[in-house]
Amino acid sequence: MNCYRFLAKDALSAFLAFLAERERVLVPVEKNGARSSVVFEEWHEGLPFTMLKSTVPPKAAVLPQCEVLFTCRRVPDEGDQNRHVMVLDDTLTAQPTVIVATRPCDARGFAVLDRPYLNGLYQDPYYAARRKELTVLTLTCPTGCESCFCHWVGGGPSSPEGSDVLLTEIEGGYLCQSVTEKGRSLLERSALPDGEDRLASMQEARKKAYQSLGRAPDLKTAPQRISERFSDLDFWNRWTEACISCGACTYFCPTCYCFTITDEGDPAHAEGGRRLRSWDNCMSSLFTREASGHNPRRKKAERMRNRISHKYATYPENWGVFSCSGCGRCVSNCPTGIDIRAILLSALGKEEDMISHGTQSKETGQ
Template structure:
């Protein structure tokens, strides 16, 4: 951990103005009575240190809809690409929660690494400074602790702010954060401020319910592909897709061409495994024909396939899917049910009787 600096409430407005010199400001703001990440005009709009927004910040790097390219048409030749839209605008994403910052690490593995990198995602990510704000007020649906994280986790952030009674202790985390931090000329935080910051986040960590969800989950899931528990879990689900759209980690998308006589545009938009059409094939066959198989996919993808393929869970415990599900399906209970089912099966396995 590097040196920590002090940002007082008196200097906050000027500091946010400095950030705006660096790039377009995106922060938690109130819009239509809802706290959300959005473009902000300046300090008077920014709401720091509150609970999680309903929607995550993933749209900053992976928008809900975007134009990938435009093309012209000459006779039957559609191959005249006229415009590829890569957004290189410098941005500052201020005030994300630690769980949202952490989610970017998984998105980086999907879109930003390996042989198939997404230039649209990578450009936005490379041009955005991420300033997270430690959580002082976790809610009853937060369970970042189940993933070894916590209210002061700096993973995925360039800078981490610790709220201290209206002031902030500032930790410069990444090389980019350390570089830009030089321009801020903030004074070093004194011992008292650092201790207070640590006490606030330690108290926040204590308010999280102790929860054990992930130990052995991949092994638990291994034998449950054909289990009846998925039907039981999915019984109430209305396939609205809200859980996946609000999730910071869900990253499925669809690409379509929107065509006019003179050409068209190739569009990308979020898609979701909870939708019946997601895996429907042109022949009419659907390999996931019911909501039980879609729920199984959601859980298997997050807790089995992603750990195996990219080394990370597809969940950071933000709790958004729990808060926003209209029928109150709770992924924590589903994981507990998975564990129970695996235990029951293990107990009933040959050689375990009596």
């Protein structure tokens, strides 16, 4: 049974304060700089926050940009002061966290990460601990946007996958719908008033959002078609010409999860050594360069091919779904405007769809 509660706009801060009693609360915060951006930050009383879609997805909540896997120290042996022993400390602490106002594409991103991190041959204990402690309160989208395409890849503006609670903006506030048991008990614990009487407005808002989306191309054949394109280097070269091999597409992607492991510090030194896990970027040539100098993906086209194949062919082969939630951040954040939708459609031989979606030159006026 779903639980529905109403969160009035003017009760938002009180609701965050309620959440913050038990957990770390992450909210989108607008940052002003050379261009404005929205990032998730820990909420505290008085912090101005926004309900805008974040520029940086919230994946750091479960997979930090950099984390210490363990520390190591070389210390004198208790029994024999002339001998030394190495002491590793891999204690991990996962802070109970609730994310507020993430979007359905980002919540689906967690689901994409869950598969390799939780359900592969080995489980990742760091991720598992954080994921267990995470509650996701998702704000459904009121419309699509020019760079996003969630409905192409199995999602939608109110897709519940990966969320514990869905919030839908209706007049005066948000209707909160529990998706999971965790979400349900959170809503029940809260003092939010019942919202069943506003279900119709919620459905209306969600319907409107779906209706605002353009027609989605059929991507059923994508894994096969992209695999077939693998050796067509001309194709990949053409779509990669503008790429500058930075990490904007991968680091801003809610479903990209590759990482590197490096050591820092000196175990014999007072500060000790530490093994770090940090985000890594498959668009960089260094990602696959071996110590011998051999590199299976030396060319940027080969790296783009791997990125696209992973998202739409090999991850689906292994896990049955795309590793893309269509959030469009790789499109909007690419410094050279590379549009993954255009690559995808071109690989599928569906250039005509590209035009009707406004990803190319033709105007789309309705």
